[in-house]
Amino acid sequence: xxxxxxxxxxxxxxxxxxxxxxxxxxxxxxxxxxxxxxxxxxxxxxxxxxxxxxxxxxxxxxxxxxxxxxxxxxxxxxxxxxxxxxxxxxxxxxxxxxxxxxxxxxxxxxxxxxxxxxxxxxxxxxxxxxxxxxxxxxxxxxxxxxxxxxxxxxxxxxxxxxxxxxxxxxxxxxxxxxxxxxxxxxxxxxxxxxxxxxxxxxxxxxxxxxxxxxxxx
Numbered sequence: 771x772x773x774x775x776x777x778x779x780x781x782x783x784x785x786x787x788x789x790x791x792x793x794x795x796x797x798x799x800x801x802x803x804x805x806x807x808x809x810x811x812x813x814x815x816x817x818x819x820x821x822x823x824x825x826x827x828x829x830x831x832x833x834x835x836x837x838x839x840x841x842x843x844x845x846x847x848x849x850x851x852x853x854x855x856x857x858x859x860x861x862x863x864x865x866x867x868x869x870x871x872x873x874x875x876x877x878x879x880x881x882x883x884x885x886x887x888x889x890x891x892x893x894x895x896x897x898x899x900x901x902x903x904x905x906x907x908x909x910x911x912x913x914x915x916x917x918x919x920x921x922x923x924x925x926x927x928x929x930x931x932x933x934x935x936x937x938x939x940x941x942x943x944x945x946x947x948x949x950x951x952x953x954x955x956x957x958x959x960x961x962x963x964x965x966x967x968x969x970x971x972x973x974x975x976x977x978x979x980x981x982x983x984x985x986x987x
Contacts, residue, residue, distance in 0.1 A: 771815050775800060775808065780816075788820065790833040797837055806842045813837060856882075883940035889913060893922055904936045 779796050780788075793816060801809035817834040824832050851859065863875040881891050884906060893910035900906075908925060915921045 771811055775804070775812055776815060776819075785823070785828055788823075788829065788833060790836045793833055794837045797840070801840060806840060809840055813840065879940070883937055884934055886934075887911070890925065904938070905933050906936055907933050 779800070780793065783792070797809055797813050797816070800812045813834060817832060820829060820832045820834050823829040860875065860878065863869040863878055866874075869875060877891065880886075880894075881888070884891065886894075886908060889911035890908050892912040894906060894908070898907040898909060910922050911925050912920050912922055
């Protein structure tokens with residue numbers, strides 16, 4: 771952050787030039803150019819630096835305290851992928867040996883079928899799936915715990931614990947295009963509570979419990 775944003779922007783200022791108006795213009799420019807998250811971090815780093823200078827007697831007050839409050843642009847909304855973008859993305863995954871080795875094409879399709887968060891998707895086992903009814907129960911999520919690795923935990927609330935209807939293309943025995951269908955492969959109702967290693971390793975192991983294949987066309 772210092773080398774990439776702060777030093778190029780205000781690193782040449784002398785102590786007498788470090789003022790609230792000058793820093794306010796800088797932080798607002800970061801907000802406009804790089805977004806809310808970067809501007810918020812920039813402000814925090816500047817506040818820490820100026821606070822240290824106050825404690826050393828180099829500044830009388832911390833000029834960052836009176837900067838204009840940062841406002842998140844709440845008019846920005848998430849954009850869904852277009853059909854063309856979706857097909858292109860799935861095609862890239864299908865063509866990648868690395869992605870196939872880690873079951874990412876199946877993982878991506880299951881996320882598309884359910885709209886679940888990544889941790890919730892990785893927490894699904896065959897015990898949560900009823901193919902005859904075309905439903906999946908969301909009961910747990912996978913989180914990384916320091917010193918333990920990836921841990922399966924119950925979802926946060928009763929509202930988060932829910933049942934979902936699967937779209938027909940993800941649970942039918944026949945999918946147009948001739949590709950593998952269904953929630954396929956080995957069915958294991960057992961999910962380890964703690965899995966070491968990388969997220970990709972967990973994705974591979976979990977996806978073998980519940981995966982989806984369908985044509986991208």
